[in-house]
Amino acid sequence: MGIGMCGPVLIGHGTKAQKDHFLPRILSGEDYWCQGYSEPDAGSDLARLQMTAVEDGDDLICNGRKIWTTHGHAANWIFCLVRTAREEIPQKGITFLLIDMRTPGIETRPIWFISGEGVQSEIFFSDVRVPKANVVGRIDDGWTVAKYLLLFERGGSVAAPGLKASHCRLIETARATDDGNGHPLISFPDVRARLAQLAAEVANLEAIELRVMSALSAGQGPGPESSMQKTLNTELSQKITHMAMELAGVYAAPFQPHATEIGGRVQIDRAGGDHVAAGPASAWSATTRYFNDRAASIYAGTNEIQRNIMAKAILKI
Ligand SMILES: Cc1cc2nc3c(=O)[nH]c(=O)nc-3n(C[C@H](O)[C@H](O)[C@H](O)COP(=O)(O)OP(=O)(O)OC[C@H]3O[C@@H](n4cnc5c(N)ncnc54)[C@H](O)[C@@H]3O)c2cc1C
Numbered sequence: 001m002g003i004g005m006c007g008p009v010l011i012g013h014g015t016k017a018q019k020d021h022f023l024p025r026i027l028s029g030e031d032y033w034c035q036g037y038s039e040p041d042a043g044s045d046l047a048r049l050q051m052t053a054v055e056d057g058d059d060l061i062c063n064g065r066k067i068w069t070t071h072g073h074a075a076n077w078i079f080c081l082v083r084t085a086r087e088e089i090p091q092k093g094i095t096f097l098l099i100d101m102r103t104p105g106i107e108t109r110p111i112w113f114i115s116g117e118g119v120q121s122e123i124f125f126s127d128v129r130v131p132k133a134n135v136v137g138r139i140d141d142g143w144t145v146a147k148y149l150l151l152f153e154r155g156g157s158v159a160a161p162g163l164k165a166s167h168c169r170l171i172e173t174a175r176a177t178d179d180g181n182g183h184p185l186i187s188f189p190d191v192r193a194r195l196a197q198l199a200a201e202v203a204n205l206e207a208i209e210l211r212v213m214s215a216l217s218a219g220q221g222p223g224p225e226s227s228m229q230k231t232l233n234t235e236l237s238q239k240i241t242h243m244a245m246e247l248a249g250v251y252a253a254p255f256q257p258h259a260t261e262i263g264g265r266v267q268i269d270r271a272g273g274d275h276v277a278a279g280p281a282s283a284w285s286a287t288t289r290y291f292n293d294r295a296a297s298i299y300a301g302t303n304e305i306q307r308n309i310m311a312k313a314i315l316k317i
Helices: 002-013 016-028 142-155 160-176 189-217 225-252 286-297 303-314
Strands: 033-036 052-056 059-070 077-083 094-100 106-111 120-131
Touching (some): 002 016, 002 094, 002 142, 033 059, 052 077, 059 077, 059 094, 059 106, 077 142, 094 120, 094 142, 189 225
Antiparallel strands (some): 059 120, 077 094, 106 120
């Protein structure tokens, strides 16, 4: 979230001092960022956010709660949206603020997922003092900065290479599993047809992503197409993880997160890591990946919300 989101926002909206200080530390990995947008009553309707920041001399005093914060337990910095004023239009009076997670008054609690992961957190802020120098953009005018960041969150990177790797795993599983009568699943025409269809969809996504990357490297922003990218890549990923479960068959039934790779996309608690895994290696993570991927159409703004944005910004409906 440092390289993919905070960095681009600082380049686009930060002061020289903020760029000089934070950008090298993002690149070196010295600072590891998380995103404090969502709150218990502000998800799709993000402008309803309630976490407050009250001016006190050169500082802002923050109180409130963020939820679903990915990597909140590991990050040493968080970029937050806070309410600095109450206006008739809720998008006004929001400020984009960089907060050092080591500041007194911050408590992080993990949220455990069905996939076995605990990488999302709930974060509580009690009288947390943050220098005004950490405001990106202007006080009360953070909505523009927040929306700019979302373009990069949804469309500033590529998913096709990862999906290609997942597709290769599908083929390996289809070769390694059979129908119970010794016929490998890859030999069935409907399995082959579905694999071919998914390969075509990955190639299609790759073409779109290359176009967006080309625009980015020419200095343009990701634009509203980022909503299309996010929707396509998450729904395609869900189709792939769904098929992986079907191909894994009986091997998907034993939930075996201990067999999932360390440092892979699915992070797990490896307590009891000496278990013997069942089934072909390509199928070991099918269940954890499937469960993890259910969230893909929710995070970074749900796919329903992305369709609303596409209808408005691209189709002009
Ligand atoms: C795994 C995971 C990681 C996340 N990581 C982060 C993070 O790091 N930082 C962060 O700030 N947030 C994070 N989030 C939060 C995420 O952005 C929100 O969950 C998301 O925006 C949806 O908000 P909500 O959960 O409050 O659902 P709601 O907004 O309550 O939505 C509930 C349902 O109603 C639908 N809906 C709501 N409004 C509309 C509408 N206008 N039109 C059509 N349908 C609508 C939604 O599509 C959804 O299906 C994460 C969430 C998950 C699941």
